[in-house]
Amino acid sequence: MSIIEATGICKTYHRGREEVCALKGVDLSIEPGEFVSIVGPSGAGKTALMNILGCLDAPSCGTLMIDGVQVTGKGEAELVKIRRDHIGFVFQQFFLIPTLTVGENVGLPLIFSGIPYDRARIDSLLDKVGLSHRAGHLPGQLSGGEMQRVAIARALVNKPRILLADEPTGNLDSVTADGIYGLFDDLHRQGITVIVVTHNRELAQRAGRVITIRDGCVERECGYPHVSP
Amino acid sequence: MNLFSLALRNLQRRKGRTILTIIGVAIAVAILFSLLSFSAGYERELTKEMDSLGFHLLAVPKGCPYEATTLILHGGVIPKYLTTEDLARTRATEGVKTAAPVLLQQFVKDGTPHIVYGIEPDAMIPLKPAWKVNGRFFTANETHVMVIGSTLAEKENLVPGSVIPFGPAQEPFTVIGVLKPTGSEDDNFHFLPLADAQRVFSKEGFITAIAVRADDVKNIHDITVELEKVPDIQVVTMAQVTGTIMNLVGSARSLLFSVIVIAIVISAAGITNTLLMSVNERTREIGMMKAIGASGHHIGILLITETLLITLSGGTIGIIAAMAGSGIIETFVRGMVPYAPSGSFFSSDPLLIGGCLVFSIGLGLLCGLYPAWKSARLSPMEAIRGEWE
Numbered sequence: 001m002s003i004i005e006a007t008g009i010c011k012t013y014h015r016g017r018e019e020v021c022a023l024k025g026v027d028l029s030i031e032p033g034e035f036v037s038i039v040g041p042s043g044a045g046k047t048a049l050m051n052i053l054g055c056l057d058a059p060s061c062g063t064l065m066i067d068g069v070q071v072t073g074k075g076e077a078e079l080v081k082i083r084r085d086h087i088g089f090v091f092q093q094f095f096l097i098p099t100l101t102v103g104e105n106v107g108l109p110l111i112f113s114g115i116p117y118d119r120a121r122i123d124s125l126l127d128k129v130g131l132s133h134r135a136g137h138l139p140g141q142l143s144g145g146e147m148q149r150v151a152i153a154r155a156l157v158n159k160p161r162i163l164l165a166d167e168p169t170g171n172l173d174s175v176t177a178d179g180i181y182g183l184f185d186d187l188h189r190q191g192i193t194v195i196v197v198t199h200n201r202e203l204a205q206r207a208g209r210v211i212t213i214r215d216g217c218v219e220r221e222c223g224y225p226h227v228s229p
Numbered sequence: 230m231n232l233f234s235l236a237l238r239n240l241q242r243r244k245g246r247t248i249l250t251i252i253g254v255a256i257a258v259a260i261l262f263s264l265l266s267f268s269a270g271y272e273r274e275l276t277k278e279m280d281s282l283g284f285h286l287l288a289v290p291k292g293c294p295y296e297a298t299t300l301i302l303h304g305g306v307i308p309k310y311l312t313t314e315d316l317a318r319t320r321a322t323e324g325v326k327t328a329a330p331v332l333l334q335q336f337v338k339d340g341t342p343h344i345v346y347g348i349e350p351d352a353m354i355p356l357k358p359a360w361k362v363n364g365r366f367f368t369a370n371e372t373h374v375m376v377i378g379s380t381l382a383e384k385e386n387l388v389p390g391s392v393i394p395f396g397p398a399q400e401p402f403t404v405i406g407v408l409k410p411t412g413s414e415d416d417n418f419h420f421l422p423l424a425d426a427q428r429v430f431s432k433e434g435f436i437t438a439i440a441v442r443a444d445d446v447k448n449i450h451d452i453t454v455e456l457e458k459v460p461d462i463q464v465v466t467m468a469q470v471t472g473t474i475m476n477l478v479g480s481a482r483s484l485l486f487s488v489i490v491i492a493i494v495i496s497a498a499g500i501t502n503t504l505l506m507s508v509n510e511r512t513r514e515i516g517m518m519k520a521i522g523a524s525g526h527h528i529g530i531l532l533i534t535e536t537l538l539i540t541l542s543g544g545t546i547g548i549i550a551a552m553a554g555s556g557i558i559e560t561f562v563r564g565m566v567p568y569a570p571s572g573s574f575f576s577s578d579p580l581l582i583g584g585c586l587v588f589s590i591g592l593g594l595l596c597g598l599y600p601a602w603k604s605a606r607l608s609p610m611e612a613i614r615g616e617w618e
Contacts, residue, residue, distance in 0.1 A: 056520055057610040076608075077524065084522030091613070095517035099238040104230050112522040117230050158522065 001068055003161060003193050004030040004053060009062035010216075011048050022048035024216040025062065030195065032161065035188035037204035038197045040213035046197045047166060049213060053195065054087055054164045055079045067161065084113050088155030090165035094147040096139040096154075102126065103135040106153045113158055125153040129183060145176035152183060156192075163187060165196045169203065181206050232527065236534035239507070247539065250503045254543025254589065257496035259551040260489045262585045263558050266551070268482055269581065270574035275471060278413055283356030284329070284440035285449050286466045288319055288456055307333075310435035315461050319439050322455045324448035329353040330436040332426050336396065343381075345396075345419045347426025347436075356442055360415070364389030364406035372425045376406040378416035395419075396429040493592070496543075500596040504536055508604045515604050516612025525605035532604055536597030537590060544589025548582055 011023040022045045030036055040046050051057035052064060055071055064071045067086055071079070083089075096105045106122045126132045129149040139147055148168060155163055165184070169177030181196075181203050188194045188208075196207065204210050212219040240247045290309035311330075319328040332347035350366050367374045375395070377387060387393065387404050395402040402421075410416055427433045441456075443449050453464045508515070515528055551558070555575040 051610050054520065056613070057608070080519070080522065080524045083520060089517070089520040091517060091520075093513070095514055097235075097238070097514065099241050100230075100235070107230050108235075108518070109521040111230055111232060111235065112518070112524070112527050154521065 001032075002029045002065075003032040003034075003067055004028065004195075005065040006053065007063050009049070009052055009059045009064065011045070011052060011057070012060045013048075021216055023052070023059070026213075026216070026218055028053075028211070028218065030193060032193055033188065033191050034209060035184065035194045035207040036196070037207035037210045038195065038213060039199070039201055039204045039210060040219070042199075044213045045216040046213050048216075050164060050166050050195070050197045054089060055083050084109070084158060086160055086162055088158065088160040088163045090148070090151050090155050090163065090168045092167035092170040094139075094144075094151045094171075096147055096150055098139055100138075101135065102131060102137050102139065102142070102150050105139065105150055106157055108154060109158050115158070121157065122153075125156055126150075128156075128186075129153045143176070144172050145179060148172060148176075148180055149183065152180070152187075156187070160192070162193045162195065165194070167197055167199065169198065169200060177203060232531050233534055236531055236538060239511075239531075239535055240538060243507070246503055246506075250499055250539050251543040251546065253496045253499040254540050254592065255547035255550060257489070257492040257592075258544045258547030258585055258589055259554075260485075260492050260547075261588065262548050262551040262581065263555070264482070264485050264489055265581055265585070266555075266576045266578070267558070267574045269578065270576040272475065273576070274574060275474060283358065284327075284442045284467070285446065286441045286443075286453060286456075286464050287470075288315070288328075288439040288441060288462045288464055289437075290461060291463045307437065310432070310437060311439060311461055313434050313436070315459055316436060316439055318459050319441060319456060319462070322452055324443050324445070324452045324455075325441055326444040327352055327355060327440075327442040329356055329440045329442075330423055331438050331440060332423055332430070332432060332435065333437040334426065334430045334432070343419060344417065345421060345426060345430070347421050347423040347430075349423050353440070356440060357415075359411050359413075361409040362406040363409060364404070366406055367420075367422050369422055369424065371422055372428075373400060373402050374405045374422070374425075375402050376408060376420040377404055378408050378418050378420075379410040380416040381418065382407040398429070400429065497592060497596050500536060500539060500592070501599065503539070504532065504597060504600040505603075507535070508532065508600045512604075512607070512612050513614075515607060516609050516614070519607070519609035519612060525607075528607075529601040529605035532601035533594065533597045536593040536601075540589040540593030540596070541586065544586050544592075547589075548585055552577060 006026060006028040009023055009026040009028070010021065013020045013022055026045075026049060028049075038046050038049065048057070052059050055066070059072060062072070066082055069082065071082060074082070097108065100108065103119075103122050103126065106125055107117055110117050123132060123135065126135055129152055131146060131149055131153070134142065134146065134150075139150065142150065148171075152163075152168075163184070169180050172180065177200065184194045184196060185206060194207070196204070198204050210222045212221070288311065290307065290311055292307070292309055313330075316328060316330050319325060329352035330349060331353075334345045334347070336343050336345065349369055351369060354360065354366065362376060364376070366376055377385075382388065382404075385393075387407070389404055389406055391404045392401050393404065394400065408415060408420075421429070423436070427435065441452065443452055449466055453466060456462050456464045518528065519525075559574055
């Protein structure tokens, strides 16, 4: 069973009187443990698709199933639960809270999920992203790459099956970006479904499947569903 | 880590702004606490002072009765007198249990005004059960002796047995007793036998006022009516004095309440502005929190906790500041009110402290509600894009 099954997804925005069709009937099926890159030019509808797949936005038409659960039509309270239990988010701007330490930033989702604050789990995640020595530092003391690693650790703290990353290397230099993709690759190998939206076609090729979006439609797919070993 | 510690850390981001908002709340609560505290304390002390007077009504010369009464209570001198005939008629009035004549005079010594009370001990002492004397009280016929109030004794370094030059002729007078502290204006006065006071100040046959105690409070009205038939006499009951003073104080209190309302409105606008700015700056972060599992409820609680931390800190600081500065505030209030009882107005009633803290919480909830509601209902996607409005 696919972990994400999107059928006929379309999204229309209103910008003043203008109607913008960001997505025009996208069909997409992602298997558990896949590493997928979504690429395309600016305004192609990549982020709109990512927001819908992450239950941050509702499609104007079509249906979406996450881990066998019908998502379309559900209320915000249920969507919060789906996001919390199934999905980890990584953003281009990191969104770390400047007054919290690295360890506290990683543990932030635990406050909202009602899970007891698990220091050992936070330490293990920081170890996984290579930042165990930075647990007590504030975000302002970190480099861009380190901040994104903290954001990735935060996205994993609720043990999601899906990791969605929207332009995660957009603010990073090429060497650091390469390291972040290495980390995604590791997570994919551990069985997490990783979906990355990026402009960088070279890095996108490191995923098992590359989906190109143009003008709100899937233009082409390269590679095949390649699940983790 | 929990929502409380997250709220606390959020407030540390813009320390200056947070501190200024807390100061705004502290000022509003300090004014509120002082006003309520002094209002309660004033009424309590005024009632206590009126009760300690020991008489129900005062017969004063016709003229301005309330002015005369407050002057007499404070120890002032009025240039009009009753006579011993008036005293006799008062004593003969039905329902009068005690009628104690008083002659009030003032003299200046070393630049300080001194108040002299000429009294008949047999009539006045029963009206003053709170009077306890170190040494002894004088009898009606003694001369060149006096009893003084405790504050005066301390100020002038006088003890029973001290001999001081007294009056216009600087006659030697012996202090034969010092009143134990009463907490009233009596602590500042010289008390002399009435006849001797009349002699010293050349006011033979004259008295300033007559303190009257009725045999039953029900008879106060009848006594008043009867006494006012005497051409020289005007009667003021203590209830009228209390009521008049409270009315005058009420005007000052209304003015202060207007000030507090303005202070609270300004403070509330400041808190709401701080929160709205804070939410505005953190819109994308709120979107991130919603993406990683925060519900609108979590965001609302976070914002309300931040507001409550501001208002409760401000409230606590305000109450402590008001208590610490109560002496200065009391001096200021004393200058503003038409009659100030001698006891301390300040009241640190736990109920009042609790009430002011509850007010701080209410203020926080009121101010935090809109920003909390607004941020709670933001869609995560709009918030991540930074679309606040």
